[in-house]
Amino acid sequence: MPTLGKTAGGLFWMFRYLERSENLARLIEAGLRISLTRGGAAGEEWRSIILTAGLTAAYEESGGEYVGPQVVNFLLRDKSHGCSVLCMIEKARDNGRVVRTAITREVWEATNETYIMARTMLGRPVREADLPDILAAIRRHSALVRGALHGTMLRNDIYNFARLGTFLERADNSARILDVKYYLLLPSIAHVGSLIDHSQWDTVLRSLSALHSFRWLYPGESKPIDIARFLILDGRFPRSITFCIRKIHENLYWLEKEYGERLASQNLSQQLLEQIEHASIERIFEGGLHEFLQSFTIQNQQLAQQIETDYRFSG
Amino acid sequence: MHVMAGEKSFFDEMYDEAGAPRQPFHIYEQWFAEQEPAKLLKKAADAEDLFRKTGITFAVYGQEDAEERLIPFDIVPRIISAQEWARLSRGIEQRVRAINAFLHDIYHRQEIIRAGRLPEHMVSRNAAFLDKMIGFTPPGGVYSHIIGVDLVRTGPNEFYALEDNARTPSGVSYMLENRETMMSMFPELFSQIKVRQVSDYPKRLRRSLAASAPRKCEGDPVVAVLTPGIFNSAYFEHAFLADQMGAELVEGHDLQIVGGRVAMRTTQGYRPIDVLYRRLDDDYLDPLTFRPDSALGVPGIMDIYMSGGITIANAPGSGIADDKAIYSYIPDIVRFYMGEEPILQNVPTWRCSEPDSLAYVLDNLAELVVKEVHGSGGYGMLVGPAASKRELAAFAVKLKRQPANYIAQPTLALSTVPILTKKGLSPRHVDLRPFVLVSPDKIEITPGGLTRVALKQGSLVVNSSQGGGTKDSWVLED
Secondary structure (H helix, E strand, C coil): CCCEHHHHHHHHHHHHHHHHHHHHHHHHHHHHHHHHHCHHHHHHHHHHHHHHCCCHHHHHHCCCCCCHHHHHHHHHHCCCCCCCHHHHHHHHHHHHHHCHHHCCHHHHHHHHHHHHHHHHHCCCCCCHHHHHHHHHHHHHHHHHHHHHHHHHCCCCHHHHHHHHHHHHHHHHHHHHHHHHCHHHHCCHHHHCCCCCCCHHHHHHHHHCCCHHHHHHHCCCCCCHHHHHHHHHHCCCCCCCHHHHHHHHHHHHHHHHHHHCCCCHHHHHHHHHHHHHHCCCHHHHHHHCHHHHHHHHHHHHHHHHHHHHHHCCCCC | CCCCCCCCCCCECCECCCCCECHHHHHHHHHHHHCCHHHHHHHHHHHHHHHHHHCCEECCCCCCCCCCEECCEEEEEEEECHHHHHHHHHHHHHHHHHHHHHHHHHCCCCHHHHCCCCCHHHHHCCCCCCHHHCCCCCHHHCCCCEEEEEEEEEECCEEEEEEEECCCCCCHHHHHHHHHHHHHHCHHHHHHCCECCCCCHHHHHHHHHHCCCCCCCCCCCCEEEECCCCCCCCHHHHHHHHHHHCCEEECHHHEEEECCEEEEEECCEEEECCEEEECCCHHHHCCCCCCCCCCCCCCCHHHHHHCCCCEEECCCCHHHHHCHHHHCCHHHHHHHHHCCCCCCEECCCEECCCHHHHHHHHHCHHHEEEEECCCCCCCCCEEHHHCCHHHHHHHHHHHHHCHHHEEEEECCCCCEEEEEECCEEEEEEEEEECEEEECCCCEEECCCCEEEEECCCCCCCCCHHHCEEEEEEEEECC
16 A cells, blocks of 8 residues: 555654654753752753753743743643643644554554643643653653554554654754753863863763663763764664664665665765764864764754655645 | 433333343343442443543534543443344335435436425525536445434334434444444453444445446555544544555545546655545535635545546535435335335424424424434534523524524434443433445445433433443344
């Protein structure tokens, strides 16, 4: 059965929104941790989280201050800006309804349950005491949807469109998180005498769920260059930019194979892949970490748009 | 809005006057008596969770920003014996055949009008009559592929056909999901009681639609379900049927006319569709032919239809057959086309367009049910015995202003089937909507259908939009 362009687009966005909601919850978790351990630095951290989410203008317009409960409610459940975790989950589910016939009952039910959970838990302003439970529930439900996808879906074009959404979104998220904190990772020589607190590196790792994996690979002292190398270039870590690009390339390859047609999307992803495979962290630092991340984010967006065009997501 | 039982006695389908279970309910009743009430109530709550998880919800029209709602489900089945069903299905088949013959006739020679059995204006001035369909025969000669005939029961052998939903009857997904739920909750019942299965409905629907493929179809017919989109109250059902049939689920903006065919935009370009099961009213189908402001339909689809490029199910213009003003003529329509007496009774109906009838209806408003001729879903209807004096007076004003918009019927003594309440079993009024599939070579009726139940004690209104629930409907094997 052929796949409708709308369906491919719905799958792509359904999984983008799911990924984004999960990542936002992870960011909030990292922020929460800072506010619990180092009260003084929390304001700055909340500011950078709002910046990472791309919501600075909306937040300041709403008159919000950079204090925990306000930021958390804004990011988790505010409907005015359309980018809160709750909005994201609603959009994912709306897309899920559009593509209902393309996904298995398990995937649909897991998505629907995520929505029921979010609406129940985020229906009223969130109290600080409930926050750990809520964030854990969001993470758990994301895992359920992912598990249902892996366990029950046919590995065809439909699956590949869903995965493309996941990895394009994830790559974008990882790049944004790094970009907002890039100054923390610059070679320490440039920051001699500055008051950078090394525990902030933990926050970067934590907001990408990378702390455990990083310590496994680098049991000694954390060095910023290792952190940057790990998060950008380590193809073993599922939230690194390299990992995401490889996955995107793979999903596009399967589409090319299934449809028997190579399109502009495949060429773009080939370019991205070659760039990242030939990159070294030293050269990235030389050219500027910020510049590298900015240019990657733009290329990633272009690829997403090319996929929308090539596979006729809209008429 | 509910009518209190009291002055009338109602036929209870489970228990006879002496309080003994009727034949079809024998085994079930024994089983029920052995159950712990608290456990059953727990199961009922589980069923609701299950439905919510599955997402079988519907949006209520006219309630901005309303949450999606569940149609309440009652776990006590409605059981119909094989003999009862045999007679019912003969009656339904007769009615459905007559309706398709009627539709063909009024869009061709109009013999029924020539014979003086139906006033000409009932057709020519009917908004559901489509001039565009005159002289055109749909592929396979089928007009109404899917019909849901609403039946009510008033006694052991008294069934009335209340409405013939010949446009886009809904509810079949509930019929299927109710059965799935019952089987997963009470598997032991299904091994003790032989119930005829309903689960092959989607397969039959697909076969039936494919059998009416258009002339230009090449190879295995491509079937698609056309939905107005996720904000439609019945979207769940549209997606459900497409999924179960293995058909595409499309919206107007997925479709375009390409090379003389209606085609859907796929990831690899446009692909023609052969049969479109549309869940969209005629008015919205083609902005070039009907409502120009409709963004839900497909511009130009009617021309493709006329040239044999696509089958539209149900055929545009079928709605005239379930028009509530035409309804009162159905017994005559059955006699005229089938040459037989109708097996199913019609409810006596006053056409308010006729002055004598209007006078009678106005005098007896408090005893009658008054319906809009073109209405559906229980919207805009008056249940006289349940209405306040003020509601009656307000309705009388509307009625006098546009009498032709209304028909009136006596309040029927609908049969009851018990539902499970916290205090045990308690009778509630029910109706039944069996689903009928019409293909060029045969008519198939799924055994059972959707039983709708008025959950409020004494209420006679079973519509889900008005607080009705559903039950699983069992037809027993011989």
